Amino acid sequence: MQDCIFCKIAQGQIPSNKVYEDEAVLAFHDISPQAEKHVLVIPKEHYTDLDAAERGMDAGALAHLFQTAARVARGLGLHQSGYRLASNCGPHACQTVPHLHLHILGGSQLSGRMG
Ligand code: 5GP
Ligand code: ZN
Numbered sequence: 190m191q192d193c194i195f196c197k198i199a200q201g202q203i204p205s206n207k208v209y210e211d212e213a214v215l216a217f218h219d220i221s222p223q224a225e226k227h228v229l230v231i232p233k234e235h236y237t238d239l240d241a242a243e244r245g246m247d248a249g250a251l252a253h254l255f256q257t258a259a260r261v262a263r264g265l266g267l268h269q270s271g272y273r274l275a276s277n278c279g280p281h282a283c284q285t286v287p288h289l290h291l292h293i294l295g296g297s298q299l300s301g302r303m304g
Pocket of ligand 1: 194203205206217218219220221222229276277283284285286287
């Protein structure tokens with residue numbers, strides 16, 4: 190999608206610090222980390238958010254996105270002490286980039302508050 194920053198990252202038009210990539214998904218470090226480790230996992234195909242993906246994305250592809258997040262977290266060693274997986278969807282959640290992404294947050298103790 191034109192003018193989508195995460196589409197541009199997925200297509201290599203904007204550089205990112207990659208953690209994992211395959212034909213369908215990309216994981217890269219957040220440019221402004223909110224935890225010791227903060228990685229984003231995106232589908233390369235453009236979906237605005239989880240709601241749009243649930244309506245338009247192949248269920249297997251959506252499962253692969255979540256599976257990748259778990260594998261990336263394990264690859265970073267975060268599974269040992271734990272981590273948080275979050276996806277902001279729309280204005281009430283303060284979503285700032287309208288391309289579906291999963292946040293992996295961990296590496297040190299996180300706040301107990303979720304909202
Ligand atoms: P949201 O607020 O939409 O849930 O999360 C968007 C995230 O994308 C934010 O944590 C923000 O720091 C990150 N972000 C925005 N632009 C870029 C970028 O150009 N590169 C990277 N690596 N992260 C970005
Ligand atoms: Zn996009």
